[in-house]
Structures are given as C-alpha cells and as structure tokens.
Amino acid sequence: MNIAVAQSGGPTCAINASLLGVFRHATKYEDIETVYGAVNGVEGLIYNNFVSLNDIIQSDDDVELIRQTPSTVLGSCRYKLPAPDSGDAVYETIVATLRARDIRAFFYIGGNDSMDTVMKLDRYFEANNIDIKVIGIPKTIDNDLPVTDHTPGFGSAAKYIATSIQEITRDSSVYSVESVTIVEIMGRDTGWLTAASAVLRANGEVAPHLIYLPERPFSVKQFVEDCRRVQATYPAVIVAVSEGIELSPDEAEGFQSGKNDAFGHKYLAGVGKALEKVVTREIGCKVRSIELNVMQRCASHLSSKRDITEAERIGGAAVKAALNGESGKMMVFQRISDRPYNVRIVSVEAEKVANHVKYFPTEWINEAGNDVTEDAIRYTLPLIQGEQNFRMKNGIPQHYVLPEALPRPKK
C-alpha cells in the first residue's frame, strides 16, 4: 500500500517539517511502500500530479535541507471542494487517481479551509464505502484553529515578530527626538501574532508600549491619546497593531463618510500606513510604519526549534492515527503544563475545526484595550524556544527546491 501527503494554504516555516513527520514515520512501516507528495495541495489529487518522497528524500542531508526550507516544497493551493453529495465529478477523479496508485491514506497539512477538504473527502469516502483514510495536520502562522492549543508555524512566526520588534525598538530610539513607530502584524482577524510581541517583556523590554488586536473595536481617538500618554515617558513609542483591526462603530461612520481617508484605503495601503497618517496629522512627531509582511511566515532562518520539532511530531502522529483506522480527523496539541512545557497529541473530528476560527481570548486583553496580560506571555513563551542548527552556503541559508526535471513516479 501507499500513502499521500499534500500541503495547502499560506506558507509557514514549519509546514515542511510536518511533511517530514509524515514521511519519516511512514518509513517505519514495512507495509507502506511509497509516500507520494501531491503537488499544489488537493489539486495534485485532481490533476494526478505527484512526486515520490522516497525518491526525493534519500539521506539525512535531504531531511535537514527540507526541514530548514520555508514555505511548501510541494507547492500549495486555495482550492475548495464542492459538497460531497453534489454529484460533482471531482470526487470520482480523485478516487480514480488514488486507487490507481494504491493510496490508502491521505494527509493534508493546512488551516481552516484545508480541514474543510479533509472533512468532505472523508464524508465522500465513507458514503461510498471507499477505504481511504483522511487525516488533517494543522498549520497556520495565525494560530486561529479551534481545539488545538496552538498551530505549527505560529511559534516561528512569533519568534520572528518578537525579535524584529526588539531590533526595531533599538533602531527607533537612537535619536533624541519624539517618534511613533507602528508595526503592522499579520493574523487576519485574530490577534495571536500581534499579542506574541509582548514576550519581549520577559527580557525586560517595555516595548511594544501599545498593542492593538482585532478582538477589540479600535478607536482612533483613543489611539492618539494612548500615544501621547506613552510618549511623555518613552519618547520613542513602539506600537504593535494587527492588520485586521476594525474601527469602533461610533468612529467608523465618520471615516466612511469620506471626511477622513485614514481607513478608507485600508486594504490598499494597510492599517499601519493609515495610522501613520493619523499620527502625522494629530501629533506631528516623527512617525514610521513597518509591515513585517510575508517575512513573518517565511523567515525560517529564525524559526523556533520547538515549533519545528512539534510540527514534525504531529505529522508522525497523523500517520499513526490513520494506521489505527481513524479518518476525518485533525491532530491537535493539548497543553498539559506551561512549566515545564508539556503537550500531548490527540485527534479530533475535522468538522470541529473546519471553517471555524479561534480568536484571541478577550480576557487576555487589558481593560483599556491597548495591551495584553501576563497570560499571553505565559502562553506564547514556550512556543518560541530554541533555534535550529542551520546549514549555510556562501553566507546564506541553504534551501531545498523541488527539481523541475524530477523523475515523476509512474502513473
């Protein structure tokens, strides 16, 4: 028998570690002959586009190289399957492809949308008595998947964000002038990544002085007052703000009426740029906005060792679950303790995760809505621990790239 694995959704630093987890655990079983990698997520199943991971990964060197490569070595997709009972021919195509290769289990590494795919494939297989197991492996820097304590990819992103903001803090405080530096952070409509910047406090930093998450309505007026108040003590104010913050209802109307374009071009120029304009207009001090951008999800040179290790572990656990007969499940972390840090991996129904969002706990946001509590630091710190041993070449990290001319397995 053979198995297949694919990667989906936005890139992270840990998604290839989960791929390795699946492959390396599978090779322990004599029954499993080939581990196929489907190229570009579930699209690989539809278009019969596979590579043999057994051909690709032949040495410890290959393993190390793939482990330190960010993003998805197999490519990704944002494909949404139709309902399993829609009669859509795509399911028959997928079943034909998998059967032709004797693939008995499919592992899908991804976020909310990917778990939707896991759930639908499993339902179709079950309804049609097809014995192919489907298991989801969580992955997203946003950390917004329900049930699991955290998601692989989050720890590395958090480590990069905290490190970068600390460096930006040093950079911003060299001149003896008042300034506001706004750092815009990913996470869509959840605040996990932005809140992670607070871990700097564990090292004695005061910055970021202000932290704004999408889980609370954002008031421009309050933001300006906050900046002014902080600046009286700390001339160089550092602000961490989520890309997804929403204006409070009473202010939104004024902004939408065209009187003020600060948020009008939110999706064009980003919330950081909008707040930069607000500071210029209302405070008039030196101001800079910084988008950490995709580096948050791909800066593998600074990935968290714990994140990478856990990502590989949860990939292996998925194989074990499938071989135990489970299907339609996603693997999750359950945190047993913070100190010493300890987690167990269990499986839950993918439908509990698919298309749902886990928001940052509002009880971990301070009353003023401009900072997070100690709970956020306690929660995040264990996830950013440790650094990978990195293989460099010519002073630059080495990456693995799927050879275009790779011999494809026989169809």
Place this chain on the structure above:
Amino acid sequence: MNIAVAQSGGPTCAINASLLGVFRHATKYEDIETVYGAVNGVEGLIYNNFVSLNDIIQSDDDVELIRQTPSTVLGSCRYKLPAPDSGDAVYETIVATLRARDIRAFFYIGGNDSMDTVMKLDRYFEANNIDIKVIGIPKTIDNDLPVTDHTPGFGSAAKYIATSIQEITRDSSVYSVESVTIVEIMGRDTGWLTAASAVLRANGEVAPHLIYLPERPFSVKQFVEDCRRVQATYPAVIVAVSEGIELSPDEAEGFQSGKNDAFGHKYLAGVGKALEKVVTREIGCKVRSIELNVMQRCASHLSSKRDITEAERIGGAAVKAALNGESGKMMVFQRISDRPYNVRIVSVEAEKVANHVKYFPTEWINEAGNDVTEDAIRYTLPLIQGEQNFRMKNGIPQHYVLPEALPRPKK
C-alpha cells in the same frame, strides 16, 4: 590622558562593534585612563553628556552583549557643525568640554556627514593649536563612502537582504499562479544594497529575476516589458528595486504632469507601492510589494561575522592611528584579494570622504539596466560570510541597553 568616542547617523548592526574596537584597543595602553562615550554623537560633546565606557564594559559578557546589539548603544544625532572659521561658539564649547575631561583624542563612527564633522573639528583644532586628535571610523549600510573598499554595516545588511529575498522567493512560488513580488531596498541614491541581492545566484537561485539600481534611469515601460518577459519563464517574478530609483527623463514629464500618480507620491508611499500599482494596471496579475524597511540596518540576529569582526578591527586601528599622531583622517579598508579574502586598513584624509558619495559602478550593471554582473557577486560575497554566536534569553536575542540611571562620570 583620556579619549572619547561617539556614534552618529543611521543605525547599523556593526556600529557597536566599532565602539568596542576603540575601547578594547585603548585599554591596551596604560597612558589611556578613561574611554568616554559621548551620548548622541557630537551633541554629547556640546552638551557635556558622557558615560565612562570603563564603567559600562567590565566583563567579557558585557562585550558580547554590546557586540550583538544593533543600533547605537550611545545614541546618535544628525548634527552638522558650522564652518570652523565661522566664529561660532560651538567650537569653544566643545574644546572646553574636552579639555575639562583631559580628552586628547576623539573618534567618530559615522557616514559622510560624520566625516564632515571629523574634518571640521580637526581644522579648528589645528588652526587654534589645540592638540586633540580626531579620527573617523566609517559606518553605513549604504556602502556609499568613497576611498574605502566597503563600509562596516554593509555586509550585515547585505546578508539580511539576500536571506530575506531568498525566503520571499520560496514564499511567492507556492501557488500555481502568475505573480510579481517587488522588494524595495534601502541605499538612498546608491544601489549597493540592492545589487547585493544578486549573491543568491551563488547558491543556485535565479531570483531576483530583475534588479534596478538608482545609477541607471528607470523606465516604467521597460520595467513592465521586463516583468512580462521573465514571467513567461518564471511565473513568480521577484524584483529587487532601490528606494532611490529615478524615472528616465522622457518618462518623468508624463508622470509629473499629473496624468499618472505612480511616482507622484514616491516619498509618501515608497517606490515599491508605486510599482505595485503599475503592475496591477499594466499586467493585472497577483502583485505584492515588500519594504524591508529598518530591519535592513538593525537585524543583528543575522549579522555577518566578517562584518562585525572587521568593524571591531577598524575601530582599534583608529586608536592606533591617533596615538601615532594622525588626525583629520578616516580609516579605510583596502581589498588585497577576493579569494582568499584579504584587506588591509589604512587612513586617508577625511576630506576625501566627507560629503562625497561612492556610487555603484555602472560597468557592473548589465546593458539592459535590469541586472548586475558577476563582479557585484564577487565583490559582495566575502562581506556576508559567517554568523555570530548569539546569546539568547527566553528564545529572543539579548540586547544591551544603556541604563538610564547609569552613574555619570564626574564633570
């Protein structure tokens, strides 16, 4: 006798290493009692704001911590001295301050503007028979100082830029859709940092597929054609572009007439954002612009070991030069060979550097003006070699911060 050192201009990852170089070399001489650090550059000399580095740096731990801290531990300034023969009282103030502390030599770590200060102070001292030596120590990520082969700070910035663009390249190529990713890079009106991105070719990367420097006029029309042509082979096009590119004369008029705002808001939104709009309008594919922003000059977690080592070495050489009676000079690197890499440090008149700019050699730009030659790679590669051993705490790099309550030396 005592000496003083100060830091000026924009932050880098290597500027504190040069400070250490001055301090550690000075401690070898019994004649030198105290090494003072002037706070906020030459302003520290004017406002009599000093710390004793002997108090601050007492152990190897202190040295390591300061070495791995980005930006300036003593703060910075952008103060421009008046002409030495202007009769301005600021010179008398400075002389009084230095004499009161028995400071016989002043070391200024900075860029073009700081060398202007070195030159002026030296001329004033010489004209007034004041025996205080002044030596400049180069520093700028822009690498735009004349005479010296390269500047401390450049290698670390180049390493961060190349590494980040490689990660961005992985990130941008996961989906099977056409895209253009534009990375905007610092360097003001010189292209050294942007050209450094080409070192990725040494590791087999094709990206960045297009490189645009300020040393050549930029044509929007040619840019669009370049993107289209590259995209036919590489669906995910990576563009490295200098923040300081200028429109070609024949296109500039059209843009300035208000017909097109692509460059009209250059200094508001940045050249990357402007080109993003151009791609959206002219090509219509997925497009993203990324500003590497201040992380280029402060991401010390990825600094080049060679850069840091050389920065410390050139700081020490400055002390040696002053003790040999030199003044009004800046220390420079002379490259002896690329392979094996070998440099010597000598001094040159500061006036040869002050207020001058060293541009990227136009003969290292290809004919089409959209790439650099092998020479750029050969030149940059030795400067990004090696990584620092980094002290981490709680999963985050440790930084040194000047204690606010630090006991100040007696005035």
